[in-house]
Amino acid sequence: MRIDTLRIRLNSIFKKSLAVLSFVLAPMMLLAADVIEPPKEFSIANFDWITILSVLLALLIILVIARAFDIGALTEKITGKTVVSWNNINAWVAIIFLVAGLFGVWYELKVHGPLLMLGNSASLHGDTYDSMFYWTFGFTFFVFVVTEVLLFYFMFRYRYNENRKALYYFHNNKLEIIWTIVPSIVLTFLVLRGFTTWSKITTEIPKESQEIEVFAYQFGWKARYAGEDGSLGNQNFNFISGSNPLGVAEAGQVDELVKELEGEISKLEAFKASADDSILAWKGRYDRFVATGLSRTYPEDFKTLKTKFNDGVSGAYVRTLEKDIKRKRTALNRIAEYKKDDGFFDGTANDDRVTTEIVLVKNKPYIFKFRARDVIHSAYMPDFRVQMNCVPGMPTQFAFTPTMTTTEARSIKNKPEYDYYLFCNKICGAAHYNMKIKVTVVENEAEYNTWLASQAPLVAPKVAEQTPAAETEGIETEATDNTVAMN
Template structure:
């Protein structure tokens, strides 16, 4: 009696079989329908009115639900003569409708967005291994996804509450549990082994003929450094970074220039420090004058800034800032002079290095990108090449790869004449994180590359230096301004 409903009666069997069949087949039917109905050539939903579509869908759902509720409720009441909580059935029905529609949605999504998965074929050598690894994983997980999600909602529908039925008293089944421990284990072992080989291949030894390119990340942009004629990247250190030497290459003239600048700044700051007492007095006098004449009421804005300076001066914050700045600059000077003693460090290899604002690579040539970051952690991300590596201040990282598709070829396959490869920043690094990128061009021949490289000025030529100086000036941050403001606003200097 209790398990009556579990026994299969011919009448209900047909019904159930039909139901199962339709639920399983619906996605495919919908897909087929999508094939018959010619899909738009270019997928664009931009002009769809999403809000109204969603409203319609929702409204439809609500109507459906309510209708169904009345339907079932009325029917069962008629048959059994007593009212039944029909919400249970409604939920079961929604569940089965949901799974069918959403699996169809998943297939639909795969069909239309599938073309963007992994941005098409990879443009690098290791990318092919990567892609095959990816599709293996995709195959397994997608299969499991469809089967388990379907079962979940099917069970919801199939075993909805029936007061005449009692659930199966079923605590566990050893065999079953072993099976579904072992099977995932085997599949995962396969995936792990494959992943392991792919990973080792990608991160493995770098061959000797690989060309090194330094990729330098800063808030908010990228620069690249190519070796000059000597085929050798010069040493670098963050202490050497200056307006004319944005990457801090160990190059005699630039570093000497920086030393001079730093010394000058220190002298300037020390002069300020020496007159700090006077300036404090001056600020105090000015402040008192302001207050005593009642100007602080007439010009509250001016008074506010005056008051801030006055408090800084009186509380000693001004002096402390000066002291800190001097200390920092002196530390930098000390460090630089330590390095200057090391003749091997300043071996002249960096003099002809070329700092560029674009990366140009030759097809089928192995490269090793050496990453550096100037200020915070960035991440160099080139999705078309399946390349990503964090750029960490103080910790050099690298990624070796071989591009296999030129920009021109990529433009052709994508049918987009404007297309360019880019290297993006993919680690949160500040306000302009979203717009931190550098163009990567892959050319067909060494000759093209050489022409391009020849057009780039080496480090010591003043042309590029000026440009970067200008840029430097543009991107001066608040702190820089504050410092200059402090210098110019000092009353003892006016």
């Protein structure tokens, strides 16, 4: 009898360790191999039939093991002896998971903890932010560890035993009141602290803050600084054109735009007038393509032609033209309204600098005014604990004071190449992942002034000829309608 029990024990220990191996260690080893040694040779590009087969093989092995256990269960039923106790195995795996999991948490904190953007913020409000974070972290981490430990400990401790009956314990008002009240108190504390932190960050804006316009478009950023007159010029999206990407109220530019729009309208009118001829010409070409078999040689061209031809016949072509004309007329009307307002084109925009880099002075308060012209973007500067959406048609802002120069950040992070960036953090299209602008914090006003002087103003002082410095490769230069350009 005793030997029998011993044999069963040994058997179950063997199976336990087998289960432990396959459950915990095997996947972990697989993963550990990847983490510990940076996978230089390990390339998943060789992801081919061999890989797929080995995955299937692994699954097959699990199936076989499962089948073996099923046979074990059958034996159990026949002999009436417990061979495999899955309740015990699961309980043990739970405990191992708990230990391994806590180790994992510790490992993450140790290895990745130093990489986090905490404790070395580059802005004044960043420290308040970080302290708020640490308080929250303290509470939640404590609760996390206690509850998870209890959960897995209970799993182990109260695993099934047929000789035991569970405690018939339906409720306990006192206990329930305690764990309603205690979290409430903790949360009240966090809410109050969060409230003050949030109000401080969003509403306490120093009067002397310098305004910088940060402008987002698919896919890039521009910054606009006030020039020597110290004030940012007006802007409106109706003035946006290839040479005026931000739509700044600059009288000469706008006159050009009006001329351009009028030209386009007359061009579109002409297309509209000759629409019937165009459609006939397309039909001719279309028939020729079909007749000569060119449609098979140049399927792409044929497809384009066919679309055009169909649009022409269905009237979509003329409708598109009419829509474009109407839209451009509306734009002209809107511009005319603005031109009536003398105060709008007050010339303050002339000395504005539109730049492809943001330069800030340490310890000087700033207020960023955000604009976007196509879709929603989000200006995200994790080093400064700053984020705000840039919404077309709705100006937004964020005020902060940088406290650490780029040079200081480099030495603190021990990365000589380190730079601050402003990223886009709201999905905005294909190149969302590469939409950023460099932010440099300099030590003093003098450095900043030198930099600003090197940037060309929007309208060059009278001595020089016109230099459209704002124009860069990021922006579409041609303002023509591409529906018509297909002609």
